Amino acid sequence: MSTMTATAPAVPATPAAHHVAVPISWKAPVAYTVLAVGGLLGFGLSAEAGETSLISIATGAPGLGSPSFELPTLASVIVLGLIQLALAGWAWRRASQRAKAGIWLPAVFGVALVISFLLWAVAGRGYAIQFTSLLSGALFLSVPLVFGALAGCVCEHVGVINVAIEGQLLAGAFLAAVVGSATGNPWLGLICAPLAGALVGALLALFAVRYWVDHIIVGIVLNVLVTGLTSYLFSTVLSNNTAVFSNPTQLPRWPIPLLSQIPVLGPVLFDQNVLVYLMYIAVAAFHVMLFKSRWGLRMRACGEHPKAADTVGIKVNATRIRNTILGGAVAGLGGAYFTVAAGLAFGKEMSAGRGFIALAAMILGGWKPKGAILAALLFGFADNLQNALGVVGVAIPSQFMLMAPYLVTVFAVAGLVGRVRAPAAEGVAYKG
Amino acid sequence: MRLELRQITKRFGSFVANDAIDLVVEPGQIHALLGENGAGKSTLMNVLFGLYAADGGEILLDGQPVRFSGPGEAMAAGIGMVHQHFMLVPVFSVAENVAMGHEPAKALGLIDLPKSRALVKEISERFHFDVDPDAMVEDLPVGAQQRVEIIKALSRQAKILILDEPTAVLTPQETDELMAIMRQLKAAGTSIVFITHKLREVQAVADAITVIRLGKVVGSAAPTASQTELASLMVGRSVGLGVAKAPAEPGPKALEVSDLSLVEPSGLTSLDDVSFAVARGEILAVAGVQGNGQTELTQVLLGLRHPTAGSIRLDGRELAGLSVREVLDYGVGFVPEDRSKDGMVASFTIAENLVLDQVSAAPFSKAGALDIGAIADNASRQIEQFDVRTRGVDTPIGTLSGGNQQKVVLARELSRDLRLFIASQPTRGLDVGSIEFIHARIVEERDKGTPVVIVSTELDEVLALADRIAVMYRGRFTGIVPPDTPRDVLGLMMAGVPYEEALAEHKAHAATPGALAAGAAPAVPADPEEGARP
Numbered sequence: 001m002s003t004m005t006a007t008a009p010a011v012p013a014t015p016a017a018h019h020v021a022v023p024i025s026w027k028a029p030v031a032y033t034v035l036a037v038g039g040l041l042g043f044g045l046s047a048e049a050g051e052t053s054l055i056s057i058a059t060g061a062p063g064l065g066s067p068s069f070e071l072p073t074l075a076s077v078i079v080l081g082l083i084q085l086a087l088a089g090w091a092w093r094r095a096s097q098r099a100k101a102g103i104w105l106p107a108v109f110g111v112a113l114v115i116s117f118l119l120w121a122v123a124g125r126g127y128a129i130q131f132t133s134l135l136s137g138a139l140f141l142s143v144p145l146v147f148g149a150l151a152g153c154v155c156e157h158v159g160v161i162n163v164a165i166e167g168q169l170l171a172g173a174f175l176a177a178v179v180g181s182a183t184g185n186p187w188l189g190l191i192c193a194p195l196a197g198a199l200v201g202a203l204l205a206l207f208a209v210r211y212w213v214d215h216i217i218v219g220i221v222l223n224v225l226v227t228g229l230t231s232y233l234f235s236t237v238l239s240n241n242t243a244v245f246s247n248p249t250q251l252p253r254w255p256i257p258l259l260s261q262i263p264v265l266g267p268v269l270f271d272q273n274v275l276v277y278l279m280y281i282a283v284a285a286f287h288v289m290l291f292k293s294r295w296g297l298r299m300r301a302c303g304e305h306p307k308a309a310d311t312v313g314i315k316v317n318a319t320r321i322r323n324t325i326l327g328g329a330v331a332g333l334g335g336a337y338f339t340v341a342a343g344l345a346f347g348k349e350m351s352a353g354r355g356f357i358a359l360a361a362m363i364l365g366g367w368k369p370k371g372a373i374l375a376a377l378l379f380g381f382a383d384n385l386q387n388a389l390g391v392v393g394v395a396i397p398s399q400f401m402l403m404a405p406y407l408v409t410v411f412a413v414a415g416l417v418g419r420v421r422a423p424a425a426e427g428v429a430y431k432g
Numbered sequence: 433m434r435l436e437l438r439q440i441t442k443r444f445g446s447f448v449a450n451d452a453i454d455l456v457v458e459p460g461q462i463h464a465l466l467g468e469n470g471a472g473k474s475t476l477m478n479v480l481f482g483l484y485a486a487d488g489g490e491i492l493l494d495g496q497p498v499r500f501s502g503p504g505e506a507m508a509a510g511i512g513m514v515h516q517h518f519m520l521v522p523v524f525s526v527a528e529n530v531a532m533g534h535e536p537a538k539a540l541g542l543i544d545l546p547k548s549r550a551l552v553k554e555i556s557e558r559f560h561f562d563v564d565p566d567a568m569v570e571d572l573p574v575g576a577q578q579r580v581e582i583i584k585a586l587s588r589q590a591k592i593l594i595l596d597e598p599t600a601v602l603t604p605q606e607t608d609e610l611m612a613i614m615r616q617l618k619a620a621g622t623s624i625v626f627i628t629h630k631l632r633e634v635q636a637v638a639d640a641i642t643v644i645r646l647g648k649v650v651g652s653a654a655p656t657a658s659q660t661e662l663a664s665l666m667v668g669r670s671v672g673l674g675v676a677k678a679p680a681e682p683g684p685k686a687l688e689v690s691d692l693s694l695v696e697p698s699g700l701t702s703l704d705d706v707s708f709a710v711a712r713g714e715i716l717a718v719a720g721v722q723g724n725g726q727t728e729l730t731q732v733l734l735g736l737r738h739p740t741a742g743s744i745r746l747d748g749r750e751l752a753g754l755s756v757r758e759v760l761d762y763g764v765g766f767v768p769e770d771r772s773k774d775g776m777v778a779s780f781t782i783a784e785n786l787v788l789d790q791v792s793a794a795p796f797s798k799a800g801a802l803d804i805g806a807i808a809d810n811a812s813r814q815i816e817q818f819d820v821r822t823r824g825v826d827t828p829i830g831t832l833s834g835g836n837q838q839k840v841v842l843a844r845e846l847s848r849d850l851r852l853f854i855a856s857q858p859t860r861g862l863d864v865g866s867i868e869f870i871h872a873r874i875v876e877e878r879d880k881g882t883p884v885v886i887v888s889t890e891l892d893e894v895l896a897l898a899d900r901i902a903v904m905y906r907g908r909f910t911g912i913v914p915p916d917t918p919r920d921v922l923g924l925m926m927a928g929v930p931y932e933e934a935l936a937e938h939k940a941h942a943a944t945p946g947a948l949a950a951g952a953a954p955a956v957p958a959d960p961e962e963g964a965r966p
Contacts, residue, residue: 023695023740098699294541301521301532308519311483312533312584313504424522 029095032088032109039113040081043120047073053119054128057264073123080116084109114385121394134388135381136268139276142373142380143341144169144351146279147334148358149365149372150286151197154327155204156367157290158320159303161427163219164204165331166355167226171196172335174230177346178238178245186249186340190275190333193340197332198325200226205324209317212429223355231348238346250343251275275333275341279373282330287369299323303423306430316430331355360409366420382408433494433510433591433623434459435480440489442472442479449475451647452489457592457640462614462624464638464655466631466666469861470834472647473627474516477594481513482506493592504533512585513594518577520584522570527552529569530584555583559616574721575606582613593617594625599633603721604891604923611637629666630892631659667864677875680899683712686883687852692742692752694728694907702728703739704907710852710883715874716912717886717898720926725907726887727769730856733885734766735759747851760789763851767841767858769887771834775841778830782822783811785829786844810847818843819869835866842870846877853877856887871896891922 053076056068087109094101122129148165155162162168175196180189200222207218238245251273259270290296299319301309306316338350357379364378365371386401394401435457442450449472457463467473478484480491482500490497493509500506503513520529531548538544552565561579569577578598585593595614599607614624614637628634634641634655641653643665651665687710694703702725710716718726731737733744735756744751751759760766768774776785787796787807795806811825818839822832829837838858845853855874859867874897878884888894894901901917903910903925911931913922920941924934 289541292542294535294537294543297524297528297532297535297543301524304521304523305519308521308529309532311481311503311513311515311519313502313507314533315502421523 024095024098026095028101029088029091032084032091035109035113036081036084036088039084039116040078043077043116044074044081047077047120047123051124053123054126055119055131056128057131068128071119073119076119077116080112080119083112087112121389122392125392127392129388129392132264132267134384136271137384137387138377138381139268140272140380141383142376143276143279144334144337144354145358145361145376145379146283146373147337148331148355149362149376150282150369151327151331151334152359152362153286153290153367153369153372154299154330155201155324156362156426157296157303157423158299158323159306159423159425159428159430160204160208160320160324160327161215161219162201162204162324162327162331163216163359164200164222164226164328164355165358166351166353167223168197168200168328168331169335169338169355169358170230170349170351171200171226172332173338173350174233174335174346175332176336177248177339177344180249180340181245181247181345184247184249186251189249189340190251190336193336194329194332197335198329200332201325201328204328205321209320209324209429212431215427227349230346234346234348246345248343248345249340251341273341275336278333283369283373290369300423302430303425306425306428310430320430331358334358357406357409360413363420363422364413367422379409435592435623435625436492436495437476437480438490438492440476440479440491441487442475442484443487448647450479450486453644453647453649455642455649457623457625459623460618460621461639462618462626462637464626464628464634464641465644466628466634466641466662467644468629468666468863470863471644471666473644474596476644477513477596477625477627480506481511481594507588507590510589510591511594512588512590512592514578514581514585514596514598516597516600518581520569520577520580523568525566525568526563526572526580526583527565529580530565530587534588551587552583555586559613561613574601574723575603575609578602578610579613590622592623592625594627596627597629598626599628599630601722603926604919605927607633631662634662635659663864677897678879680714680878682714682899683881685709686712686747687885688745689733690743692729692732692744693740694732694737695740702907703732706742706907706909708902708909708912710885712883713878713881715878715884715886715897715899716902717888717894717900718902718904719888719891719894719922720904722889724904726856726889726904728907729904730766730769730854730885730887733854734764763849765845765848765850765853767838767845767855769856769860771838771841771860776829776837779828781826782815782820782829782832782840783807783825785840786811786814786847788844790844790848814843814847815840818873833863835862838862838866838870842873846873850877850882852885853882854885854887857889858886859890859893891919894922895919
């Protein structure tokens with residue numbers, strides 16, 4: 001080797017005069033500008049001079065009732081549109097500085113856009129938008145999404161992809177309805193819902209963890225299985241004994257004293273039934289326990305780096321099985337929403353794809369309970385908006401309104417995926 | 433604690449990975465387990481650590497027979513292991529990783545983080561590790577991650593520490609630091625089992641050496657044994673250390689890369705203004721610790737990724753912006769760093785793998801249909817030329833040994849007339865025989881007048897092949913230096929120190945022979961044995 005005298009002299013690298021900068025992404029500011037201008041022109045131009053929009057707000061405070069406000073449509077839409085343009089301008093500025101605009105920007109922008117849309121939709125119709133009921137309805141509609149997303153969080157953090165949330169919701173809804181109806185006691189129904197979900201979770205764990213079947217395939221098969229089974233039982237057992245099994249029971253509404261008196265937010269958040277309160281507790285508890293507790297650390301280790309967990313004596317597959325069943329139970333509890341919480345009897349396929357939207361909410365929420373509830377609220381709001389506008393009788397075909405929540409889902413998830421990280425070992429069988 | 437393994441046997445199907453192995457590690461001893469890749473060292477340690485169940489034999493700790501059904505039990509008995517691939521959760525903090533599995537907890541099972549932090553701090557300070565308990569593991573350099581692994585083992589009161597190929601991912605300086613830590617642990621009474629295939633390290637730190645070959649103990653040696661002795665014991669025949677290689681006769685410049693930069697979508701700069709040229713008939717070896725932009729450099733050269741700025745000119749043609757197909761057709765041969773993932777299709781036959789990138793045109797296909805005969809002929813010719821040991825050309829390549837797989841990949845790439853040959857980690861994980869063969873082939877290609885770029889994290893390989901050495905650190909070239917540059921200078925450059933500074937430091941060290949680096953490794957550039965590889 002020493003015969004290899006240098007064929008080239010040593011060339012120490014000279015420090016470069018410049019660094020190549022990150023190419024700026026203009027996608028977000030362009031999108032904001034297009035939306036703002038589109039909204040301004042679309043809603044503004046079609047509003048006739050002198051038209052007004054009614055907004056009604058239930059305050060919840062005794063003596064105030066539900067005051068209505070009459071706003072001049074054109075002026076309001078223009079003001080809101082200018083706010084949106086200002087926000088878009090801020091987004092341009094931040095992008096040119098290669099800085100991130102905070103999460104508040106899309107949030108405020110979205111709220112402004114939605115309000116101008118609402119004002120335009122009800123302009124000159126004489127109907128008032130029931131603002132409070134719009135929000136409380138949104139919260140209620142988001143309940144199964146939140147429980148479903150929590151179930152997804154638990155399962156994915158332990159390394160199991162749970163596509164069977166839909167089936168778990170449906171199973172929970174079914175058992176809750178049947179038990180509630182047979183006993184005449186919605187509380188018993190509520191208690192049984194998680195058992196049904198846990199059973200579906202146990203099947204998922206059995207095939208995915210024990211037999212290494214692809215998690216997504218097992219999940220889809222379980223969804224089909226639960227749909228088929230509940231539909232079959234519905235058309236036979238339930239339809240033949242309507243009095244016993246399809247007699248709807250409903251959980252009572254429990255306004256929380258004092259808290260429910262808070263103006264505007266009180267009636268929205270604290271005049272609900274017990275399932276909604278359980279949801280608050282579940283989100284807070286899971287958020288803390290997942291990231292701060294021994295249980296959370298160990299189960300996340302199984303989903304991130306199972307071998308590392310194994311080498312410190314954590315039983316990976318047992319942990320996965322336990323938590324997949326737990327996740328199923330959480331989704332099952334969410335299923336109670338469709339029947340005993342809403343006061344309805346069981347109906348075929350009544351979960352109607354909410355399990356998949358819940359999965360989207362989990363991804364949009366960055367695999368975190370706190371994020372999941374925000375995403376679920378967004379989807380719930382889109383869903384409820386379509387109901388509310390249907391009642392008002394807006395000139396948009398109802399099919400388009402029905403698409404709204406799914407469009408929101410697709411755009412929201414597409415815009416975020418890649419920026420948040422899924423647990424590294426999810427969907428990967430541990431064969432240690 | 434005294435560890436004794438008696439007649440440990442482990443089989444995988446019909447393959448015997450460990451065949452009646454005996455091993456005794458005395459308390460406070462550094463016992464090196466030396467063997468080639470695939471000799472069965474890691475399997476043996478996984479048996480000891482309870483990850484595999486032995487098919488025969490017994491384990492004794494201080495004379496008492498023990499039996500572990502899982503790593504948890506092994507740890508409880510005082511055995512700690514630092515795995516070759518770290519067993520750390522990247523998105524957890526150091527304290528969380530150390531606590532994992534035996535977390536101090538408060539009410540409701542909430543983790544007592546201050547307590548786990550204090551534990552990390554205490555051990556870290558005792559051994560001068562300088563590890564921040566709140567840092568995310570993924571943000572730490574590899575050397576620091578390894579110290580976290582050691583802290584993890586020590587926090588469980590490990591009396592016996594198994595280090596599985598611990599230096600594979602370290603710079604030479606980090607290796608010296610690790611050896612200092614090993615001596616410190618030994619002084620504190622910890623027994624260490626040191627698994628490696630690097631002779632230099634064994635000589636520097638071991639008290640006793642056991643050599644394993646093909647699953648059997650083939651002998652033991654004292655640390656005073658020479659490298660040649662150890663190498664022939666390990667390989668089973670006498671091996672010539674180093675590659676016979678005539679001086680390069682560089683022709684005109686063929687590849688000219690200037691101001692090449694690559695910015696990741698995340699905003700990280702993985703290639704930062706890289707410029708170099710390679711002449712015909714010359715090997716440029718890119719050295720550096722893994723993850724400093726070498727992978728990205730080869731990807732950009734091949735056209736797998738397009739550079740953010742800069743140009744790549746090969747024989748006058750601009751390659752930046754071309755597709756991989758166009759780059760290959762222009763005459764670039766490429767051996768990827770992950771052979772099994774990117775270099776071949778495991779379930780395809782050897783014959784098919786030999787023409788993977790050439791099937792779209794004559795002579796291997798006619799009118800859109802494969803010419804099976806031509807493909808088979810080509811395969812028979814290639815496996816003979818490249819000495820691929822196989823039962824036939826129709827054998828799936830996945831069933832071959834790593835060395836034979838790599839020979840197939842190399843045969844495919846070198847079977848064409850090339851304007852440029854790029855090989856990334858050409859001998860990673862291979863046995864000594866295959867390494868010799870592959871190195872000889874690479875030199876032969878150079879002598880045909882092809883410019884060659886070798887990317888390797890093994891300094892031995894770099895020193896064996898290079899006509900010039902480019903050292904890469906954080907996406908930049910720290911310098912392009914002659915092949916006789918001393919090891920520790922290269923090591924410093926791999927840590928980002930510019931050439932002149934590194935050279936000055938090297939001279940200062942040479943003047944004070946008591947220094948750690950000089951004492952630990954006989955890294956004297958004038959020594960003709962040096963730079964030789966097993």
